[in-house]
Amino acid sequence: MDSNEDSNAVREAFDIFHDSLLWVAGGALASQVPFWLQYAYGNFGARFHSIVVTPAAQRFVTMDALRPFASEGFFIDDWNSPMSPDHVRVIDEITDVVVYPATFKLIADLSSFASSTPLQLAVNGRDDRHIHLFSSLPPDAESTVAYEHFRRTFRDRSNVHLYDPMTGGSFVGDREGRPAVFFPRAIKTVAERRNP
Template sequence: MTDLAAPPQAPVLDIQRLVLVVTGSAAAAGMPFWVSWLRTQYPELQVTTVVTRSAQRFVTRAALAGRTHGEVLIDEWPPDEHRARHVELAEWAEAFVVYPATLHFIARLALGLADSPSLLAAQCSAVPIVIAPALPPGGMFSAAFRSHWSALATRDNIVLVAPQTGVSLTTGRPEAWAPPPLPEVLEHLAEHRLRLATPVVRTVPS
């Protein structure tokens, strides 16, 4: 559990625009704390938060909008809006972070589905996309998850962050899987960007 009195140290991100996708896990209930933390730790970082329909069972758009300077969008195409929201997200973002990422969202991303603005933007973007799963009991070792996880691992711009043991809200036992704290997830993003920026030194055989 996060110690609210001593927030974790924030890694250096070296980006200005982040799209944060919140999907329908119970872990989404903690997102008001994390968007507040982002605002405090990265005052210059512009964050657009995208909330999926299923995530709204656990966190409201209003709860997030009151804690961030950036936009909070629902992951749908508004019927009365003529903007191509997916294009705007893909062109604007310097990185995507899916936190928490449900098995359903991971499967759709791995299969190349693009039936929402965030998914279509992610499928068409070359910037880093960080995936931090939240899984129910048995989810971590299911054939479906392992297959989709392996498929995403082949994409150069996907950054996979392994979940940690969590307590199931249904059973009360430590058999679910939760995403690590957001600062740890962002550390993976920072490391990925550093690897991309580091030139490869090739030695010439003598």
């Protein structure tokens, strides 16, 4: 593939932003998301339709770092947020929900149809929007009975796609971590699923 073809492939992948919602959860990889959003916007003019941030994600990334990359809405996923009713409205306007990084807790909540936040209620109440969960897990969590349960649960939901993490570093001593795939790879995966 030459550089023009490669550039077009990247541009096409980032084209999914305009009608997708980015849900940033509380994993350490959340700190890298603004870099990738700046790259997509600076090179291709791509911005997500909306961005929703969990309260836990605010430990790793500031709201000001993410807000410019949402064309229609920016929300904190909390019932106390003044924007919480808009979470449900936004689901009507988008095609895909990209969860990056998808933490163990968020995956567990979605697999049990929890509705403890406005966006959980909105996405669990719909089967016509694709939800892409890019797992970012603690060491060894991928081999647990719980994670296997998540896999089985999501296999029964044709609109929920659980992507396994890659091998990487860990904040837990010298153990091997299981972070989500790199953000551009995640976006390319969503684009390929949408346009096979």
